[in-house]
Amino acid sequence: AQSVTQLDSHVSVSEGTPVLLRCNYSSSYSPSLFWYVQHPNKGLQLLLKYTSAATLVKGINGFEAEFKKSETSFHLTKPSAHMSDAAEYFCVVPYQAGTALIFGKGTTLSVSS
Amino acid sequence: GAVVSQHPSRVICKSGTSVKIECRSLDFQATTMFWYRQFPKKSLMLMATSNEGSKATYEQGVEKDKFLINHASLTLSTLTVTSAHPEDSSFYICSAREGRTQYFGPGTRLLVL
Numbered sequence A: 001a002q003s004v005t006q007l008d009s010h011v012s013v014s015e016g017t018p019v020l021l022r023c024n025y026s027s028s029y030s031p032s033l034f035w036y037v038q039h040p041n042k043g044l045q046l047l048l049k050y051t052s053a054a055t056l057v058k059g060i061n062g063f064e065a066e067f068k069k070s071e072t073s074f075h076l077t078k079p080s081a082h083m084s085d086a087a088e089y090f091c092v093v094p095y096q097a098g099t100a101l102i103f104g105k106g107t108t109l110s111v112s113s
Numbered sequence B: 001g002a003v004v005s006q007h008p009s010r011v012i013c014k015s016g017t018s019v020k021i022e023c024r025s026l027d028f029q030a031t032t033m034f035w036y037r038q039f040p041k042k043s044l045m046l047m048a049t050s051n052e053g054s055k056a057t058y059e060q061g062v063e064k065d066k067f068l069i070n071h072a073s074l075t076l077s078t079l080t081v082t083s084a085h086p087e088d089s090s091f092y093i094c095s096a097r098e099g100r101t102q103y104f105g106p107g108t109r110l111l112v113l
Helices: none
Strands: A003-006 A010-014 A019-021 A023-026 A033-038 A044-050 A056-058 A064-068 A073-078 A087-094 A101-103 A107-112 B004-007 B010-013 B019-025 B032-038 B044-051 B067-073 B076-081 B090-098 B101-104 B108-112
Touching (some): A019 A107, A023 A033, A023 A087, A033 A064, A033 A073, A044 A056, A044 A064, A044 B101, A101 B044, B004 B090, B010 B019, B019 B032, B032 B067, B032 B076, B044 B067, B076 B090
Parallel strands (some): A010 A107
Antiparallel strands (some): A003 A023, A019 A073, A033 A044, A033 A087, A064 A073, A087 A101, A087 A107, B004 B019, B019 B076, B032 B044, B032 B090, B067 B076, B090 B108
16 A cells, blocks of 8 residues: 655754755555645645656755655755745655545644744 | 636535535646545545546545535536535645646635534
């Protein structure tokens, strides 16, 4: 069965410092993996996706994630946080290819000035 | 990019009444749409998979007679909450699949008084 575990429910950083949001996955096959962001009172926006091509995936707004099969991880990073990055972030895996998504519990990112 | 809309964005209704939420894919056709529910500060939970021209597939624990789903065309799926009760108050989000990526609507906040 597919599943994802977001290791931190809340991450706080200062503006200009690096961001690391951790996600481990469990899958019986090499999965697709996604990171979505949800700003307050806004819809979900796709940040980036891994679909078995390059293991280092670059997304929007300077975010990137690295797929590490040996560690079953797909951590999200950004070199320098911006105030506008404050939001809820979800690590996501499909139930099966092309089907509905399983969401992690989410990580709330807070950015202080 | 692909855009999914939802209407209404916010609705308040009296207990016992029914509410219909629309989900539209604006610039692509979607044979499959998904309905999720999000509780405050919680992750998204899949409610059902909506298939154009056929019956929806409901997740375990979701009452199909309470949450009626109709996918009448390749660009429209509707979720009707019948005989709504206060415990149905929540944030309902739809998504539509294009290729391997799901695009999410902005969500509908339902408050049942």
